[in-house]
Amino acid sequence: MTARYSFGGDEHVFVEVDEAMSLEAFFKSLSITNAVRDAKINGVTEICPANASLQIKFDPDQIAPDDMLAELKALESAADRAEARIKTRIIEIPVFYQDPWTHETLMRFRERHQDPKSTDIEYAAHINGLTSVDDFIKAHSGAPWFVSMVGFVAGLPFLYQMVERSRQLEVPKYLRPRTDTPKLTVGHGGCFGCIYSVRGAGGYQLFGITPMPIFDPKQEISYLRDFMVFFRPGDIVKWKPIDRDGYDAAVADVDAGRFVPRMADVTFDLNEFNADPDGYNRKLEEALQ
């Protein structure tokens, strides 16, 4: 994996670690961005890891673009030698699949969908070769997901499923983007899952909704008082299917300030994961017990 470098105008360096998504590319991107942060390079103003790439924003009045490039290339070779191991956290996120609110929204935009006669989740089950929506929910919630990027809009996590590539769920985006998506919708496009952090436009398929707020600009939610954005790149997410009663109870807990996300600190090692993904995931999930 040799990274490709390109300047984004006079203020950004864009680094494509790999064209294709993989956990290896994500880890390399994350370790380069961590190295850039630790190096405290004068003139660096933003350090943004993405799924299989990264971007550094810099002030060319403080560091010449070619010097910035040279610094990054040196850090890339160091990142190649770094072990693919991070301390992170695993978080259980409750999901009410096929909820009435995302259902209402997806029905409003049927003419923008590949298969107007079925719902998004029925379509996703079908094109992934699964016989029922229940089987799809099992596949979707059966293994954990990596937060491989935070962005698009404020606090939105991109999620990458932690299973062999052959088992990864893939769905195309809508033919034309919707103009509306409810806040906290759990969506999917290409190989990536997401949680819409704010209401707005979107092109991902809609599967359900979580009662757990992940972005709070007012910082009133108990676990978002310190910082308004919940997710960080490298977080691990485990979906927990819940029903309407579970959803209503969780919303009531959030409103009353009682909701505490279920999460635990874990260490993730990419080589150990690759040796036995399912076994390694089971061990990670034990931390949530």
Add this chain to the structure above:
Amino acid sequence: MTIKVIHPGLATTIQDLGRPGYYHLGIPISGAMDRLALRSANLLVGNDDGAACLEAVFMGPQLAFTEDALVAITGAELPPKIDGEPRPTWTSFAVEAGQTLSFDFLRAGARAYIAVAGGIDVPVVLGSRSTYAIGALGGIDGRAIQAGDELPVGGPTAGTAGKSVPEDLRRGPGSSVELRVVPGLYWHRITEESQANFFADIWKVAPEADRMGYRFRSGRPMTFVEHEQPFGAGSDPSNITDACYPYGSIQVPGGTEPIVLHRDAVSGGGYFMVGTVISADMDLIGQLQPNVATRFVAVDMAHALAARHDRAAIIQKIRQALA
């Protein structure tokens, strides 16, 4: 002191020089789309150049002053009036308690900056007062101003009425516009013919032009180099594995209509980009009206840095002229 909003205008927001440092979480820098105009307005009334102002787009607000104040309007040619009497742009003027600031119709440009001595003093959120409406951050409750809002203003400054930015230092759009671009990012994804067309065609600003980005249309559609789509990128040849978007980057969904991301940019996504508008030309985009004819012009890094240097020199001259 507070200023009462009688009529908010079209989408008038509180902006300063923005909140860097949170783009990795999807929170963009925001701040004035035309930073030079905001700086000029602040310097005219004796503020720090990064104080919070009102950014009015296409149409001015109507504001009632409860105390004497010093005001300056820069950016778009949006003629100010005090109790109906015209006042000049790019020039500081006094407003007395009880008077109303309103605006005539837009003559040129798109965004006017309204500075008041003391600055608009809403709470600082993540280091800035700028409004980022998509994330409901900054400004007043994270939204554009509304009728009935009372805008808090900071303490008085040493500024005086009658200061003026010399005409040759005022920057606004001409009749046709050139935006300088450093080609790159996923430039290699389109054919040489499409690369040539992109810089040869006359593009028109589309109605979908806001603080997030400006869309352009009426150039020729792009053709992509044959290429197997990588895993994770999606099936359309204009798709990439979702990546970060530079400010000023030019994405072309479906290869048809380029979108230049601006201060409220989405921080990333799955569309390929052909290059990035240089930092010196970003202010100009904020002054473009729909339908303005625009050409993209290829430049290299040395040119981009020289233009950036020229831009800084203009601000320095304005600072000296108003000192």
